[in-house]
Amino acid sequence: MNLVTSVISEPSVDSEEAIARDIAAVGKLSIVPRLLKLLCDNTGMGYAAIARVTDETWTACAVEDRIQFGLGPGGQLDLKTTLCYESRQIRRPIAFDHASEDPTFRDHHTPRIYKLESYISVPIIRPDGSYFGNLCAIDPNPAQVSDVRTVNMFTALADMIALQLSIDEAYEAAHQEVAEQRATAGLREQFIAVLGHDLRNPLAAIATTAELLARRPQPQDQKLAERLRSSTRRMSGLIDNLMDFARARLGSGIGVEIRSAVDLTAALSAVVDEARAAHPQMVIQDHIRVDAPVACDPPRIQQLLSNLLGNACHHGDAEQPVLVSALTDHGTLEISVRNRGGGIPPEDLQKIFQPYWRPATSKPGGGLGLGLYICSEIVKAHGGELVATSTVEGGTCFTARLPISR
Missing domain, CATH: 3.30.450.40 (GAF domain)
Structure with a gap:
């Protein structure tokens, strides 16, 4: 009726x-x-x-x-x-x-x-x-x-x-x-x-x-x-990114509280576990061994890895694993996240760290285009560098290099 x-x-x-x-x-x-x-x-x-x-x-x-x-x-x-x-x-x-x-x-x-x-x-x-x-x-x-x-x-x-x-x-x-x-x-x-x-x-x-x-x-x-x-x-992640963006643009960059972190291995491993729970369709393989104390803001370093992992899981090929590495060597902490996919065109690699920028091929339901910008600001606040490489054959890799002492 x-x-x-x-x-x-x-x-x-x-x-x-x-x-x-x-x-x-x-x-x-x-x-x-x-x-x-x-x-x-x-x-x-x-x-x-x-x-x-x-x-x-x-x-x-x-x-x-x-x-x-x-x-x-x-x-x-x-x-x-x-x-x-x-x-x-x-x-x-x-x-x-x-x-x-x-x-x-x-x-x-x-x-x-x-x-x-x-x-x-x-x-x-x-x-x-x-x-x-x-x-x-x-x-x-x-x-x-x-x-x-x-x-x-x-x-x-x-x-x-x-x-x-x-x-x-x-x-x-x-x-x-x-x-x-x-x-x-x-x-x-x-x-x-x-x-x-x-x-x-x-x-x-x-x-x-x-x-x-x-x-x-x-x-x-x-x-x-x-x-x-x-x-x-x-x-919650969207709100956090928006607030970080506002602070970065209105102030002098993202604020960090540097201290000596002696158990960064556990902190980064926890981020990987959270990513596995949030993206059960993806296989995430990790090799994390931070042997030396690192002068850093641990929550910000966790945020850096979380954003990179979220980006890799969103854009990566679900049939291929996401590879996570965090190692210390020669006074440097190196964190890298690699995923397989179609690759990022060279002209887009110059734009990926800009706020609000997203590729035209980006899947629906993604973020606001702030995640990689926040990552770059976190690395900059630690006196390090964040670089990206991408090829069709080798996939896309984001690598952050930070000094372990300040």
Whole structure:
């Protein structure tokens, strides 16, 4: 049964281009289908959706439909027939378990129009405070969705969606500006403004949600928890790179705290283990033996190796191993990461350490083009050099050479 035939809205005044862009932005989030399925599984609701809600329109961007509600991505409803309209006005969740018995909603037009008994809608608000839409679920039968635990789960996932949309939008904006060769100062101010909204608070909520899911015995929850962890790691890395970039450009380079590191072998080996966990499809072989104390900032050296490894795993051939080496010799610490792939054209080798630069052939879902720039700044702050070589036959190798004493 199609429940929405009689209430599909007339064409909206919002531009079709803007609506299509919003639907595409949600569609790029690979975790969304799994997330909507999880919400239906855990609540018993038959229809879950991410909706773009403006002052005048309600548009479905992604759906999980188990009750033949009849509204897919791109479908629109008359905004004022929805409770998302009211949720947007008050910027708070709305939820009820049994409309016909609820004193507030038993006479409300929305459950009557759509023949609903249970309903939940939570705002999706970007870190900058702008309203994207709602994460919502409905069902013609009663269901327990108004309890604090369920509302908090919806809220945490709505925050995750808002954060990921903001990061993706920031990347697209930066990429477009770089392509148009706009001023670096303007880009820096834009990203500092994004960071000024304290993206780490919603990121912490997402990480907490992932840990709660990981404790559940269901395999599907375990998989979703790992996806959330992976997204959290990626978002945290993006934020770290942006903050390092801002510090480097506004100050005199990336700050380091030099001390004598006597167990750099263990620190670098831990980074390799983290990379193996984050990229299970790749084989990473390491030869790490740092025999002498090194005057360095250990967390920054770990960051250097982590960025190089992430770059190698993202661009390398999954059928070939990534090779990691860290050795001390003749007063120098040499760290190298090699991967097999198509090679980097000579003209691109001159650009790879520039901020925001990414090759035209770069895979979707990569970073902001700051990782190698941050690596070069870390090496520079240690008085060393970072070089790259690349051939089709030999693969691509990044080598950092740092003095072990200062």
